[in-house]
Amino acid sequence: MIKQISGNKTLKIGIIGTGAIGQDHIKRCANFLSGVEVVAVSDIDKKSAQNAISTYGLDAKAYESGNDLIQAKEVDAIIIASSGKTHAEYILSGIEAKKFIFCEKPLATTIEECQAIIEAEQTYGKRLVQVGFMRSYDRRYQELKKIIQDKKLGQILMIHAAHRNQESPENFTSEMVITDTLIHELDIFRWLLNDEFVTVSMIPIRKTSKAPKGLQDPQFALLETQSGIRINVELFVNCQYGYDIKCEIVGEEGVASLPAPAAVSICQHEKRYDQILANWQxxxxxxxxxxxxxxxNECLVGKLQGPDAWRGYMATYVAEFCIESQKKGQEIAIPVLKCPDFYRSDNKIE
Ligand SMILES: NC(=O)c1ccc[n+]([C@@H]2O[C@H](COP(=O)([O-])OP(=O)(O)OC[C@H]3O[C@@H](n4cnc5c(N)ncnc54)[C@H](O)[C@@H]3O)[C@@H](O)[C@H]2O)c1
Incomplete structure (x- = not known):
């Protein structure tokens, strides 16, 4: 049985990883969201966990290790926001402890780890794991999905997309452009199109002088889906001007584009301008x-409906073929995997 949640309808949550997004989630739980209390935090950097408690005024315990936090009696559900390589171990411990787990992307960094997670979850027999693919909660993407489903554009032919960051961390690698950046597009296009990728070519572009040494930036990902849709994604993680996401869906009867967040327009000195956001947050x-x-909400009623472990697995799976293409400099075929019935029934892609 899944751990019973206290009767007063407050989910007592433990957060592992108090870096950038871990703190973001702590802040939203502490200040903006309802039915939740952050009762435990843990980070390999103990000072960071302590700082999070004091910064956000939490009545929470700082645990020495993530595994201790997972086992803690007072913790109903877990948010994993530590570095990607740590995810698999924590998710598997969480499944063993029979607790609901929200894990930031990636589900895990290797195909083998992802397989171990979906096997453990299926053996348990009920969904416990959700992956942090937040784009499918974005109203703009939801509208695009509805436009596609309602066939407003006719048959979809191609998508032009871009994922631009103002600047990348010093240690960012060409491979991380796939595993940390492109991974969002690898998930969202499966979700938007209800289609699978069958080929990928990673193409290097003339390097910007603004990128850290050794990083190939920008790059193109050229993807093809089972139904024949072609998708090009510009990946430019040192674009300088701000954070920017583009997605233009081209159908035989029209084009639909993802809008940027609305910003106030300023007129001054004979010019009109509006601000561009600097970050993904x-x-x-x-x-x-x-x-x-x-x-x-879904933990409190005992049924997860958000992005499941299969979606996490598929993104990591396709990312591995993207990495192979990047290394070999050629198009790579991606065998299509059959989604187990266990995930089909709960999967929002359908
Ligand atoms: N969904 C999104 O849009 C989104 C955005 C940003 C980051 N992320 C993902 O969230 C995760 C964290 O990213 P971030 O930007 O916050 O990174 P970060 O480097 O700012 O934070 C990571 C934290 O994990 C801690 N940590 C490392 N190993 C640990 C371990 N074994 N146990 C406990 N804590 C450990 C680090 O000390 C650090 O505080 C990554 O997987 C990243 O891909 C998702």
Whole structure:
């Protein structure tokens, strides 16, 4: 049985990883969301966990290790926001402890780890794991999905997309452009199109002088889906001007485009301009809030409906073929995997 949640309808949550997004989730739970209390935190950097408690005024315990937090009696559900390589171990411990788990992307960094997670979850027999693919909670993407489903554009032919960050961390690698950046597009296009990728080519572009040494930036990902849709994604993680996400869906009867967040327009000195957001936290602020609030609500009623472990697995799976293409400099075929019935029934893609 899943751990029974206290009768007063407050989900007592433990958060592992108090870096950038861990603190963001703590802040939204502490200040904006309902039905939740952060009762435990843990980070390999103990000072960071302590700082999070004092910064957000939490009545929470700082645990020495993530595994201790997972086992803690007072913790109903877990948010994993530590670095990607740590996810698999914590998710598997969480499943063993029979607790609901929200894990930031990626589900895990290798195909083998993802397989171990979906096997453990299926053996348990009920969904316990949700992956932090917040874009499907974004109203703009939801509208695009409805437009596609309602066949307003006729048959979809191609998608032009871009994922631009102002600047990348010093240690960012060409591979991380796939595993940390492109991974969002790898998930959202499966969700939007209800289609699978069958080929990928990663194409290097003339390097910007603004990128850290050794990083190939920008790059193109050229993807093809089972139904024949072609998708090009520009990945430019040192674009300088701000954070920017583009998605233009081209159908035989029209084109639909993802709008940027609305910004006040200023007229001054014979010019008109509006501000461009600098970071992902603000671009997807509403989507993150809805994503975590729905996770809380669904834990309280005992049934997760958000992005499942299969979606996490598929993104990591396709990312591995993207990495192979990047290394070999050629198009790579991606065998299509059959989704187990266990995930089909709960999967929002359908
Ligand atoms: N959904 C999104 O849009 C989104 C955005 C940003 C980050 N992320 C994901 O969230 C995760 C964290 O990213 P971030 O930007 O906050 O990184 P970060 O480096 O700011 O924070 C990571 C934290 O994890 C801690 N940590 C490392 N190993 C640990 C361990 N074994 N146990 C406990 N804590 C450990 C680090 O000390 C650090 O505080 C990554 O997987 C990243 O891909 C998702």
């Amino acid at each position: 603000d671009w997807f602020l509403e989507a993150y809030n809805i994503e975590i609030q729905e996770f809380i």
